[in-house]
Amino acid sequence: MALKTEEMTLNMGPQHPSTHGVLRLELQLDGEFIIDVTPHIGYLHRCFEKHAEFMTYPQVVPYTDRMDYLASMYNEFGYALAVEKLLGIEVPDRVEYIRVIMGELQRIASHLVALGTYGADIGAVTPFLFCFRDREKILSLFEMASGARLLYNYIWVGGVSRDLPPEFLRLTKEFVDYFRPKIKELNDLLTFNKIFIERTANVGILPLDVAVNYGITGPMLRASGLKWDLRKNDPYSVYDKLEFEIPVGNGRMGTVGDSWDRYYVRILEMEESLKIVEQALKQIPEGDVLSAIPKRIKPPVGQVYGRVENPRGELGYFIVSDGSVNPKRIKVRGPSFVNLAVIGELCKGHMIADVISILGSIDIVLGEVDR
Amino acid sequence: MIYEYFSNLTGSEVLASIISAFLPLFLFILPFALIAVLLERKVSAHMQDRLGPMRVGYHGILQTIADILKLIQKEDIIADQNDKPLFNIAPVLVFAGSYAVFAAIPFSSSYLGSNIDLGLFFIVGISGLVVAGILMAGWASNNKYTLLGAMRSAAQLISYEIPTIMIVVTVLMVTGTLNLKEITELQSGYFWNWLIFGGNIAGIAKYLLIPFMFVGFVIIYISTLAEVNRTPFDIPEAESELVSGYHTEYSGMKFAMFFLAEYANMFAVSAIVVLLFFGGYHSPFGYLGNTLGLSWLVPIEQLFWFTFKGIGFVLVQMWLRWTLPRLRVDQLMAVCWKYLIPIAFVNLLIVGLITLL
Numbered sequence: 001m002a003l004k005t006e007e008m009t010l011n012m013g014p015q016h017p018s019t020h021g022v023l024r025l026e027l028q029l030d031g032e033f034i035i036d037v038t039p040h041i042g043y044l045h046r047c048f049e050k051h052a053e054f055m056t057y058p059q060v061v062p063y064t065d066r067m068d069y070l071a072s073m074y075n076e077f078g079y080a081l082a083v084e085k086l087l088g089i090e091v092p093d094r095v096e097y098i099r100v101i102m103g104e105l106q107r108i109a110s111h112l113v114a115l116g117t118y119g120a121d122i123g124a125v126t127p128f129l130f131c132f133r134d135r136e137k138i139l140s141l142f143e144m145a146s147g148a149r150l151l152y153n154y155i156w157v158g159g160v161s162r163d164l165p166p167e168f169l170r171l172t173k174e175f176v177d178y179f180r181p182k183i184k185e186l187n188d189l190l191t192f193n194k195i196f197i198e199r200t201a202n203v204g205i206l207p208l209d210v211a212v213n214y215g216i217t218g219p220m221l222r223a224s225g226l227k228w229d230l231r232k233n234d235p236y237s238v239y240d241k242l243e244f245e246i247p248v249g250n251g252r253m254g255t256v257g258d259s260w261d262r263y264y265v266r267i268l269e270m271e272e273s274l275k276i277v278e279q280a281l282k283q284i285p286e287g288d289v290l291s292a293i294p295k296r297i298k299p300p301v302g303q304v305y306g307r308v309e310n311p312r313g314e315l316g317y318f319i320v321s322d323g324s325v326n327p328k329r330i331k332v333r334g335p336s337f338v339n340l341a342v343i344g345e346l347c348k349g350h351m352i353a354d355v356i357s358i359l360g361s362i363d364i365v366l367g368e369v370d371r
Numbered sequence: 372m373i374y375e376y377f378s379n380l381t382g383s384e385v386l387a388s389i390i391s392a393f394l395p396l397f398l399f400i401l402p403f404a405l406i407a408v409l410l411e412r413k414v415s416a417h418m419q420d421r422l423g424p425m426r427v428g429y430h431g432i433l434q435t436i437a438d439i440l441k442l443i444q445k446e447d448i449i450a451d452q453n454d455k456p457l458f459n460i461a462p463v464l465v466f467a468g469s470y471a472v473f474a475a476i477p478f479s480s481s482y483l484g485s486n487i488d489l490g491l492f493f494i495v496g497i498s499g500l501v502v503a504g505i506l507m508a509g510w511a512s513n514n515k516y517t518l519l520g521a522m523r524s525a526a527q528l529i530s531y532e533i534p535t536i537m538i539v540v541t542v543l544m545v546t547g548t549l550n551l552k553e554i555t556e557l558q559s560g561y562f563w564n565w566l567i568f569g570g571n572i573a574g575i576a577k578y579l580l581i582p583f584m585f586v587g588f589v590i591i592y593i594s595t596l597a598e599v600n601r602t603p604f605d606i607p608e609a610e611s612e613l614v615s616g617y618h619t620e621y622s623g624m625k626f627a628m629f630f631l632a633e634y635a636n637m638f639a640v641s642a643i644v645v646l647l648f649f650g651g652y653h654s655p656f657g658y659l660g661n662t663l664g665l666s667w668l669v670p671i672e673q674l675f676w677f678t679f680k681g682i683g684f685v686l687v688q689m690w691l692r693w694t695l696p697r698l699r700v701d702q703l704m705a706v707c708w709k710y711l712i713p714i715a716f717v718n719l720l721i722v723g724l725i726t727l728l
Contacts (some may be wrong), residue, residue: 010515032519033698055684123605129419152422189694195603260714352519 009034018121018356025343027355034355037347044370052217052330057083057157057297060330065151066236066283067334067367070113071104073142074310075285076155077276081236082317083157086299094287095159095239100279101172102145102154103237103308104273109138110311111266111273114363118263119190121360122143122199127190127270134182136174144168158293173281176274183270186293201262204346204358208257212341218313218335220362223249223265232310242279244272259361260330266363298325312336312363332371336364400473404634405435407685409693411634414689445623450513453620457511462621462628464504468651469632471497475550479673480651490551491539494643498598500634502528505617508629512620520616527604530707531597537715538591542647544568545580555651562655563693567648579725583718588648590715592684596639597703599633601688603695604703641684645677652677677687 008029014022022043028035048067052060064075077099084091116131139149143164146154154161190196206216211224221228229246231239249261249269299321307316313335322328339362346358378387409424409432416423424431449455464493471561475490502525509521545566546554558565567584597604620627623690652673660668698706 008515010519119696123603124417124695125421129421151698190696193696195698197694198702199699304501351699351701353697 005030006173012355016119019359020117020364021369022131023340023359023364023366025355025359027053028353029352032351032353033370034347034350036181037344037355039343039364041340042371043335044366046371049330049332052327054326056325057078057327058300060327061120061156062151062153065153066367067332067371068110068310068312068315068336068365069150070365071110071311072150072306073102073111073117073155076152077103077237078306078308078310078315079317080157081308082304082319083299084245085306086302086319086321087099087294087297088155089292091158091292091293092287092289093238093285093301095289095292097280097284098135098160098289099155100237100242101277101284102142102160104276104280105138105141105172105175107273107311108270109135111270112138114311115186115263115266116290118357118360118363119196122196124190124193124196125210127186130182130186130189134179137178139295139315141168141172141175141330146169156293157297159289159291163289169281169284172277176278176281179273182275183267187267191264192337197253197260199353199357200260200361202258203254203314203354204259204352204361205255206257206262206342206346210342210345211257215338215344216313217338218310219265219269220262220313220339222246223261225249229305230314236308238280238283239276241283242276244276249273262361262363296325298309298323307333310335312368313339331366334368334371336362336366336368337371340364340369386448398634399478400470400638401631403638404631404682405439407634407637408435408630408727410685411689411692415688415693418690418693439627440667442627443624447623447625450620454511454513457507458620459625461508461511462625462632463505464507465501466504466628466632468498468500468504469635469639471500473635473642475551476639476642476646477555478677479651479670480552481670486550486552488548488550491543491554494551495536495539496640498636498685499528499532501636508621509617512617514620517619519618520619523622524600524617526700526703527600527703528598530704531594531604531711534594534707534715535598535710537712537719538594539647540582541715541719542566543588544719544723544726545572545584545726551646551651553648555653558650559653561657562650565650565653565655576725577727579728580722583722583725584648586714586718588644590711590718591647594707594711595644596688596691597707598639599636599688601637601692602668603698605692605693605697609623637685637688638681640641641688642677642680645680646686649680 010027010029011018011029014024019025024040024043026038026040028037044067048063055063061076061079064079065072067075080099112131112135116128119125119127119131142152142154143149145168146152146161148154152207155353206224208221208224208226209225211221216224217228225248227246227248230236231244232246244321247265248263249256251258251261252264253260299322301323303320305316305318307314309315314333315335316333317325318329318331319332320329343359343362347355350358378384380387412434413423413431424434427433427437441498475487478484483672505520505524505528509524511519512518542548542554546557548554557571560571562568564571567581567588569580569584572580611704618626621629656677658669658671658672660666671689
């Protein structure tokens with residue numbers, strides 16, 4: 001007599017330690033194996049896009065902070081670029097360099113959270129705290145410049161809210177020198193750990209065609225083997241004056257596009273970001289950062305799509321202006337939201353423990369998924 | 372012997388056995404669990420560039436006591452859908468299973484709860500009780516996460532008992548006794564008489580045994596790590612997947628019982644490793660008491676050495692926990708069935724041949 005077995009439905013989240021926020025996953029299980037995953041989102045929906053229609057253009061900036069709260073600087077950066085494109089204003093060189101330095105420091109900080117929590121998802125708690133220790137230094141730098149540690153409101157349309165403090169450049173240089181060996185420490189502790197490789201290599205393989213079909217961007221797309229980075233492919237700000245590489249996944253420990261590749265691309269990107277910060281620190285000119293900030297923003301009737309390479313992928317702002325001080329419509333193309341869609345494909349046939357590790361390797365921020 | 376001492380004192384065998392069974396518990400293991408929890412928090416904190424608990428007492432030394440007081444005061448939540456009898460029994464079983472082990476462990480030559488001839492067998496058997504408790508807890512909580520945790524835990528504990536028992540049998544072939552005190556006495560003298568260095572056997576067999584004893588030690592250490600659910604084998608309570616596994620639904624003192632049992636278990640398995648391979652309570656370099664002619668000092672020194680070695684292994688467990696990631700459940704089974712059991716089996720055969728020589 002064959003035993004009758006049933007599928008089990010397991011509800012993971014929205015209160016769960018490793019769904020990285022209030023994501024709810026509905027798992028169909030056969031024992032420990034996944035048959036299907038359905039993500040349910042919207043627990044953190046705050047109507048950002050609707051709110052923005054009742055704000056003036058500068059007032060939207062603090063709202064962008066609250067989307068991807070681990071990469072606030074880059075959200076402001078993208079928004080500022082889009083509105084500047086709409087207005088057709090040029091910003092001083094110093095502002096561009098400040099933005100790039102902030103953006104790349106933010107990328108390191110964001111990746112540190114991604115890598116640290118990924119380690120914690122797999123069961124290694126110590127790398128998580130090491131990552132947060134180093135992120136703390138970046139947050140202190142941001143605090144020095146903007147007065148805030150998480151939601152900065154620093155990059156404004158046409159400039160930045162205030163010039164860098166006098167000590168900032170020296171301390172940033174110190175941070176770059178401090179942080180280089182820490183990447184190696186993280187590699188020794190986690191990246192090349194046998195158990196970690198066992199857990200992540202060949203898990204959640206994302207083939208390139210699937211990635212392109214789903215519109216995946218950022219480290220996830222690059223881990224699948226495509227050299228696509230808006231900083232190179234559609235350069236904005238002063239990225240064309242800086243030298244850096246775009247790391248791609250090569251299946252070093254398993255298959256191209258597996259979780260380990262996604263993890264390792266982020267490690268390599270941190271090194272590239274350090275390079276960018278170093279160059280920017282050398283090239284940054286003197287000048288006024290407030291001169292280009294418009295007194296009153298009233299863009300002409302029209303629409304614009306501005307996009308930047310956020311730590312998680314392509315962050316796009318589609319802004320429609322009706323000629324008034326309020327935007328008529330703002331639509332955000334958030335990388336976390338788009339990247340999350342593929343989780344069902346990645347998880348099929350894996351085990352419960354792998355759902356966590358795949359979700360961690362996608363690196364979502366629910367603030368931006370739900371907006 | 373503690374039992375003889377009390378039976379002379381009270382004149383009642385029943386009373387004496389009760390006292391001698393409970394004395395290690397209250398004198399040593401409960402305080403040890405309290406200390407170990409604090410130690411774990413401090414060790415992990417310092418490994419992670421943190422300070423750990425600092426507020427309660429000097430450098431936070433009273434933190435665990437404060438925690439326990441808090442847990443005692445907390446509401447004991449039993450959900451409507453729980454299977455109440457099982458839910459209530461489970462923590463007691465786990466607690467009893469973990470603490471009963473200490474009844475047979477000789478802390479020193481005169482501090483031993485019960486000197487039974489089947490000591491080793493008793494330890495292996497009684498710790499199997501824990502599996503039942505965990506399964507009950509997972510089932511009675513009526514929660515899918517706890518059920519998954521309990522299933523994983525049962526599979527893991529039962530699988531990893533096999534290599535453990537094989538190594539125990541290996542040691543048994545060398546020593547020829549299951550009495551833990553006798554096993555310890557066989558390893559008396561200096562540290563080269565410890566079983567990991569081939570034991571106190573004359574001739575070439577001692578030297579032939581060393582590599583196989585070492586393999587045995589590594590295997591039993593790995594499998595005991597799995598038996599106490601420590602990283603890299605903490606799959607049953609994998610925090611990031613199953614919230615906290617089979618004890619997710621427990622609160623208050625029942626949770627504390629699981630918690631204390633876990634820490635008691637850490638010492639219990641370390642104690643077994645110490646007993647089997649590292650000379651039990653024997654000092655590695657002779658006793659100060661013997662040199663000075665103070666015979667009452669010797670048992671105290673032995674207690675010190677036993678605790679010292681045991682806590683040493685507990686620290687290694689903590690070190691591993693805060694360094695390594697966690698294996699997946701199928702990889703965990705693969706480690707046991709594909710590597711540990713075959714190696715343990717071959718090891719058993721070879722040690723058998725050597726002892727025949």
